[in-house]
Amino acid sequence: MPFDLALINAYGSHGDVLPLVALGRALRARGLAVVLQTNPFFADHVAGAGLDLLPLGERADYDRFFAQPVEGDPKRAMAQVAAELMRLLPPAHAALRARVRPGRTVAIGGGLGMVHRLLAETAGLPCATVHLAPSVLRSNLAPPRLVPEADHWRRWHSPRLNRFAWWLMDRAYNDRHFTRPLNAVRAGLGLAPVADALGPWLHQADVLLGLFPAWFAPPPGDWPPALQLPGFPMPDGGGGQPLPAAVEDFLRRGPPPVVFAPGTANGAAQDFFAASVQACRQAGLRGLFVTHFRDQLPQPLPPDQLHADYLPFGALLPRAAALVHHGGIGTVAQALRAGVPQLLRPVAYDQFDNAERVQRLGAGTVLLPAQYRVDTVARALRGLVDDPALRARCGALAGHWPSAADPAADPVALAAQAVLAAGSGPAAGTR
DSSP, X not given: OOOOEEEEEOOSSHHHHHHHHHHHHHHHHXXXXXXXXXXXXXXXXXXXXXXXXXXXXXXXXXHHHXXXXXXXXXXXXXXXXHHHHHHHHHHHHHHHHTTOOTTSEEEEEETTTOHHHHHHHHHOOOEEEEEOSGGGSOOXXXXXXXXXXXXXXXXXXXXXXXXXXXXXXXXXXXXXXXXXXXXXXHHHTTOOOOSOTTTGGXXXXXXXXXXXXXXXXXXXXXXXXXXEOOOOOOOOSOTTOOOOHHHHHHHHTSSOOEEEESOTTOOOOHHXXXXXXXXXXXXXXXXXXXXXXXXXXXXXXXXXXXXXXXXXXXXXXXXXXXXXXXXXXXXXXXXXXXXXXEEEOOOSTTHHHHHHHHHHHTSEEEOOGGGOOHHHHHHHHHHHHTOHHHHHHXXXXXXXXXXXXXXXXXXXXXXXXHHHGGGGOOOTTOO
16 A cells, blocks of 8 residues: 555535545544544544544534525525535645645545545645545436436437537536636646536546445446446444434334435525425324424424434434435435335435436435425325335335445445555546
C-alpha cells in the first residue's frame, strides 16, 4: 500500500455523509489515518468512527441550507445544491490540501463534491469517486429519471434523442450552475477548463465506485466500464444502539405503525406531515413520524401517533407496517433490506430515479407531491399494508443482502479494498 492517509470530502445529509463515514472507518481498520471533511453537524458520527474531523463550514450552514424549500421545483432545488457546492469548493480544497502528505495520500469524495478531483490534479494524488445513487450516471440507452416530466419524452426515447437531451440539459442548465462555476475555480488553481462538469469528466478517477448493487440498477452498456458496484452500504447512525424507550413502548402498545420520514434534512415538509397525520387516522393506522424539525408536525399529535427526532432504521423498519419517505438512496436501501413496503414521495435530486427503481422492483408505489392528498395517501397505505403478495416480494428482495457471517462480502469492505488499490496508478483512460 503506497499511502497511509485518506482525505475524504463528504457533503450533504445523513444519506450522503454516513456512507463515507463508514468507508473511512473501514480504511482506518486497514491501517490508514483518515481525515473526513464535512459539516460539524456530523461531528459525533465522525468521532464515533475514530476519524479526524475537518470542519466544512459551521453547523448553522447546515441548518440554513436544509431549511430551504425544495418541494415543487426540483430544478431550483438542484440549483441550490450547485450554488452551495461551488461556494464551498475553494475553501474545502485549500483546507484538505494543507493536510496532504506527498506521495502518501489518497483523495476520496462523492461525485458532485468535486473537491477530491481538484486535489488529484493540484497535488498529484490518486483519487476515488464514490457515487451513492445511479441517477448521476448518464446513459443514452437507459437514462435516469431526473425530473417528473422526464417520463413524457422517455416513452419515445432513442439513443440519438437521449444524446440530444443531455446536450440540451448541459447548455440550458448545467453549464450555468455547474460547469462555468467549476471552471472559474479551476482557473484560479491554474487548471484547464472542463467541457461538461456532469459529463464524462465526473467519472474520471483511479477508482470509480457505485455504492448500490446491480440488481437495483442494472448497468446499461454505456455506463463507464471502470465502474465497480460493491452494493449498498448500510450505516444508519444507530451504532447498534437500541431504540429509545419511548419508541419501544409505542411499538409494543399496538400493531406495527407506518413510519413517515421525508428526509433527515428536510425542514420544509409541513404539508407532507399534515396530510400524513390525517391519512393515518382515515386508514385506521398508527403513525411514527421521524424528523429533526418538530415544528413541522401538527400539534398535538393523536394518541396513536408518535414523533421522534432520529431513529436507526436498521432497528426500526423490520417492525414497521410500511415506510413513507422521500426516496433518498440510503432510506431506499434500509427499506429494501428490512423487507418493508414503501410509499415514495420524491421531491428532488436523485429521488425520482430511486423511486422509479423501487416501483419497478415491485417493492412499493410512488406519489408525487401534487398527488399526496389525504384520501389518496390513505388508500395507498391500506393497499401496502393489506397486500400479502407485496410483502412477499419485499421479503424476497431482502434476501439479496450478504450474510453477516461473510464479512468479505460486505459492500463497505469491498469499497475499502478498491480504494486501497488506487495507488497502483490511474485506470486506463480515466484521467
